Amino acid sequence: MFEDCVVVSAPGKVILTGEHAVVYGKTALAASLSLRLFVNIQRTDVGQVTLDLKDFGTQKCWSCDELASNGFLEHSKSPRRPSPDEIKTLKKLCGMNSDKEVLTVEELAIITFLFLMLSICSDSSERFPSLSVEMKSQFPFAAGLGSSAAYSVCLSAGFLTFAKAVTPTSCKSNGGITLPVGVEALTTTSCYNESDLKLINMWALEGERLIHGNPSGIDNTICTYGGCMSYTKGDIMPLPRVPSLRILLIDTKVPRSTKRLVAGVRERYDKYPTIIGPVLDAIGNLSDKFRTLLYQLADGESDDESRDLKLSLFSELETLWDINQHLLQAIGVSHASINDICSITAKYGLYSKLTGGGGGGSVIALINQTVSDDDISLVQSSLTEKGYGSQEAILGGYGVLLHSV
Secondary structure, three states, rough: OOEEEEEEEEEEEEEEEEEOHHHHHEEEEEEEEEEEEEEEEEEEOOOOOEEEEEOOOOOEEEEEHHOOOOOOOOOOOOOOOOHHHHHHHHHHOOOOOOOOOOOOOOHHHEEEEEEEHHOOOOOOOOOOEEEEEEEOOOOOOOOOOOOHHHHHHHHHHHHHHOOOOOOEOOOOOOOOOOOOOOOOOOEEEEOHHHHHHHHHHHHHHHHHHHHHHOOOOHHHHHHHHEEEEEEEEEEEEOOOOOOOEEEEEEEEOOOOOHHHHHHHHHHHHHHOHHHHHHHHHHHHHHHHHHHHHHHHHHHOOOOHHHHHHHHHHHHHHHHHHHHHHHHHHHHHOOOOOHHHHHHHHHOOOEEEEEEEOOOOOOEEOOOOOOOOHHHHHHHHHHHHHHOOOOOOOOOOEEEEEEEOO
């Protein structure tokens, strides 16, 4: 038996510090966003499966008979990778050539959907239930914000909940994070326990592998568990205490290839190891210091002396933020649009840096307590005039959640 309706959400993510240096064994810090991606799974009686990717303007539909007769796989008790032949079957179900190698973002999203649905929702009594699935995001895709990871996490959690393979429990609190616009219309009823989160994360990693090939695992882990985490040489460690930081999330509207940017840094490193190596070391050391400052900001009381100390600590964060951006620029992963955004925000006392691969994508600006809401509005107006998108967010909130309408 399956549930009649499941609505789940997962946060986007940003890399706070350590981009590119993490490839060379240095520490990187990542945090979840208050902005979320939603997946709504509704059981129907029309004998078909419908996927509506609203942010792409894309809809796909399959008959349940078509899915039941494809010979894809039986019910999977534990996460696993699809075989090459199964990937060809998934491509055929998407209406594409089974030998096609370079896929669009939409095609990858559809294949991931099919894989997770067919793997999790198959059983001996009702192999492919008739259902309608809708996806909607509060943050842009392909901008270095973990959209594919949030999507994979939502599909994994959604289908596992739909198939009653996990047992969500009542949420005790929201961790001090205000839920974003769009969530207020839903009643947040349930979180997932540790064993369920582990299973969701494992399935989501398989979805990420379909999309990215060989991901580090930090994106899907952040989107599953939320909060803030450090990543060093394959080890992902949650930060037990972090402050709730306000940021301005800025979209350059410039597409970029992370693979190309990583290759460019490697070329510079191989050519100038004694120059680029120390820069990467500096980025790693900066991440370690940044993590210490986050701990210090999260501690302490709310008296005047403590507030003054926190303002001083936040000023250090801003300095490191600025240094990190210049170090990333030195290894060749900034962009004219990123530099322009940094100049615009600096006029209003905001420190900005790229997040993710760079070369376009997204920029994040720290919002300190001394910046007024009027100044934030002026910054956003200036960014809009230059063709950039922007929205406020809070760092370090909830991971995957189950909602009821």
